[in-house]
Amino acid sequence: MSVLTPRYLKSDWCIKELREFCERAEQSGGLVVNNKARIFKVLKTPVDTQESLPSVVKELLGYEFFTIEDGAPLELDPAYGEKFGQDYNRKVVKLAWDVAQLLKTLGTVNKDRS
DSSP states (O other): EEEHHHHHOOOOOHHHHHHHHHHHHTTTTOOEEEEEEEEEESSSSOSSHHHSHHHHHHOOOOEEOOEEEEEEEEEEEGGGGHHHHHHHHHHHHHHHHHHHHHHHHHHHHHHOOO
């Protein structure tokens, strides 16, 4: 799971770590298993560019943990009101569900290979 922020995308270390994960995943079953990506792209805030990311990550839709209001990005933070907290919780539940489904898929795939 990569939580993308402008700072993350400027970090050589973070990009190197993500590229290494992609390479290892390709060697052990692929980055996509049964139409499920093994990478979860979480966007904490809007980012100007994703050029430094591996192509497979650029293509993922991602989970946006922000909204745009009056042209300004606002993180899904309860400090902005109850709705923001509820929206944040919904996103966390959706992300957790998708992670759980991927883990089940990986467990089934690994059993089939044994």
